[in-house]
Amino acid sequence: MSELQSSELQQFRDMVKRFLEKEIKPFYNQWEKDGIIPRDVWYSMGANGLLAVDLPEEYGGSGVSYLYSMVILEEASYANYGSLATGLSVHSDIAAPYVLHIGNDAQRQQWLPKMASGEVIGAIGMTEPGAGSDLQAIRTTAILNGDHYVLNGSKTFITNGQHADLVILAAKTDPNAGAKGVSLFLVDMNLAGCARGRNLEKMGLHAQDTSELFFDNVKLPLDSILGEAGKGFSYLMNELPRERLNLSVCAVAASEGLLADTIAYTQERMAFGKPISQLQNTRFTLATCHTDIAINRAFVDSCVNLYMEGKLDATKAAVAKLSSTDMQGRVADACLQMFGGYGYMLEYPAARAYVDARIQRIYGGTNEIMKEVIARSLVGR
Ligand SMILES: Cc1cc2nc3c(=O)[nH]c(=O)nc-3n(C[C@H](O)[C@H](O)[C@H](O)COP(=O)(O)OP(=O)(O)OC[C@H]3O[C@@H](n4cnc5c(N)ncnc54)[C@H](O)[C@@H]3O)c2cc1C
Structure with a gap:
C-alpha cells in the first residue's frame, strides 16, 4: 500500500x-x-x-x-x-x-x-511592478557595501505581505550581469527601511493579505544572503517544481470540493417539478466535471509520487500546473452555472470558488509561461 x-x-x-x-x-x-x-x-x-x-x-x-x-x-x-x-x-x-x-x-x-x-510568517518576494514573468528585469538591488548589503526597491502582489516577518527576496547584486546578477536574501521585515504598502484589493482570495513591500536603504547583514551570490535563478529553477505541484494539488482538491457542493445543490434545487440533477444538461455537466477532475487527479498524484522520489522535473510540473488550473477554471465556471443566480451570490460556495480559482492560471508562473516551459522541452528555445 x-x-x-x-x-x-x-x-x-x-x-x-x-x-x-x-x-x-x-x-x-x-x-x-x-x-x-x-x-x-x-x-x-x-x-x-x-x-x-x-x-x-x-x-x-x-x-x-x-x-x-x-x-x-x-x-x-x-x-x-x-x-x-x-x-x-x-x-x-x-x-x-x-x-x-x-x-x-x-x-x-x-x-x-x-x-x-x-x-x-514567510513570504516570497520576486514580482515587482515592472517585472513578473520576466524576472531578469527586476530592479531591486542589494549592493555590497563593506560589512553589509544595501537593499533598495519594491515588490508587489506578495502573498502574506501584511503578516510576513521573513521574505525570501530576489534582488540584483550585480545589476550588469543579467540573470547571473540575481541573488536571494532572507529579509527580516523588522529591519529599518522595510515597509509594507497596501493590502491590495483583489477580485478573489479576499482573506489573503496580498501586498506591496518597500525597501529603502535597508542594511542587510552579510549573512542574510541565501546560498551564493549570483545563483538566485538556479535556486529558483530547483524550487519551482514544488511550487507548481502545490498549485496543482490545490486546483484538484478545490475542484473536488466544489463538485461535491454542486452535486448536493442540484439534488435539492427543484425546477419543473423535479430536482435539477435529473435534467440531462445537469447530469452531463456533472459527469464532464467529474471526468475532468479524475484525469487531472491521476496525473497530479503521479507528480506527487515523482516529487517524493526526487524525480519531478520542470516540464512535468508545468504540465500539471497548466492542465489542473485550466481544469479548475472550467469546473468553477460550469458549477457556478448549476447554481443559477445563487451562484453569483458571494454567500454561496460557487461564487467564492469561481473568483478564487481565477488567479491559479496567473501566479506561480502564468499558464502561458507553462506552455513555454513545456514547448522548450519539445523543440528547444
Ligand atoms: C493574488 C496574487 C498573489 C501573488 N503572490 C505572489 C508572491 O507571493 N510572490 C511573488 O513574487 N509574486 C506573486 N504574485 C505575482 C505573480 O506571480 C505574477 O503576477 C505573475 O508571475 C505574472 O507576472 P505579471 O503580473 O508581471 O504579468 P506579466 O509578466 O506582465 O504578463 C502579462 C501577460 O503576458 C504574458 N506573457 C509574459 N511573458 C510571456 C511569454 N514569454 N510568452 C507568452 N506570454 C507571456 C503573461 O502570460 C500574461 O498573460 C502574485 C500575484 C497575484 C495576483
Whole structure:
C-alpha cells in the first residue's frame, strides 16, 4: 500500500478536517470581509502542528513526508478556503523549503523553528511592478557595501505581505550581469527601511493579505544572503517544481470540493417539478466535471509520487500546473452555472470558488509561461 493511502495519513487528514471545522469555518466569511486572516490563526496552526510539517524535527517540523503538507493544502482547498491554502502554501511549501534546501545551518536554526511554530510568517518576494514573468528585469538591488548589503526597491502582489516577518527576496547584486546578477536574501521585515504598502484589493482570495513591500536603504547583514551570490535563478529553477505541484494539488482538491457542493445543490434545487440533477444538461455537466477532475487527479498524484522520489522535473510540473488550473477554471465556471443566480451570490460556495480559482492560471508562473516551459522541452528555445 502506498503512503498516500496509509492509515496514519488518513488520521492526520481527519485531524486537519476537525481543525478547519472548528477553527476556520465559523470565522472565514468575516476574514474575507476583513481582507486578512488574523495573526492568532497562524499561532494556532503552529501549535496544532499544521505549519511546515515536513521539516526535519531538529528544525521544529514533524519530520514527516511532503504528503502531510499536501494533505493540509488539499483539505483547505476542498473546503473552499482558497486564501488560507494560498498563504499556507507560500509559507510552508515554498518559503520554508527555500531556507531548508539553500540556507546554511545557522540560517535554518534562526528561521525554521519559528516558521513551524507560527512566530515567523514567510513570504516570497520576486514580482515587482515592472517585472513578473520576466524576472531578469527586476530592479531591486542589494549592493555590497563593506560589512553589509544595501537593499533598495519594491515588490508587489506578495502573498502574506501584511503578516510576513521573513521574505525570501530576489534582488540584483550585480545589476550588469543579467540573470547571473540575481541573488536571494532572507529579509527580516523588522529591519529599518522595510515597509509594507497596501493590502491590495483583489477580485478573489479576499482573506489573503496580498501586498506591496518597500525597501529603502535597508542594511542587510552579510549573512542574510541565501546560498551564493549570483545563483538566485538556479535556486529558483530547483524550487519551482514544488511550487507548481502545490498549485496543482490545490486546483484538484478545490475542484473536488466544489463538485461535491454542486452535486448536493442540484439534488435539492427543484425546477419543473423535479430536482435539477435529473435534467440531462445537469447530469452531463456533472459527469464532464467529474471526468475532468479524475484525469487531472491521476496525473497530479503521479507528480506527487515523482516529487517524493526526487524525480519531478520542470516540464512535468508545468504540465500539471497548466492542465489542473485550466481544469479548475472550467469546473468553477460550469458549477457556478448549476447554481443559477445563487451562484453569483458571494454567500454561496460557487461564487467564492469561481473568483478564487481565477488567479491559479496567473501566479506561480502564468499558464502561458507553462506552455513555454513545456514547448522548450519539445523543440528547444
Ligand atoms: C493574488 C496574487 C498573489 C501573488 N503572490 C505572489 C508572491 O507571493 N510572490 C511573488 O513574487 N509574486 C506573486 N504574485 C505575482 C505573480 O506571480 C505574477 O503576477 C505573475 O508571475 C505574472 O507576472 P505579471 O503580473 O508581471 O504579468 P506579466 O509578466 O506582465 O504578463 C502579462 C501577460 O503576458 C504574458 N506573457 C509574459 N511573458 C510571456 C511569454 N514569454 N510568452 C507568452 N506570454 C507571456 C503573461 O502570460 C500574461 O498573460 C502574485 C500575484 C497575484 C495576483
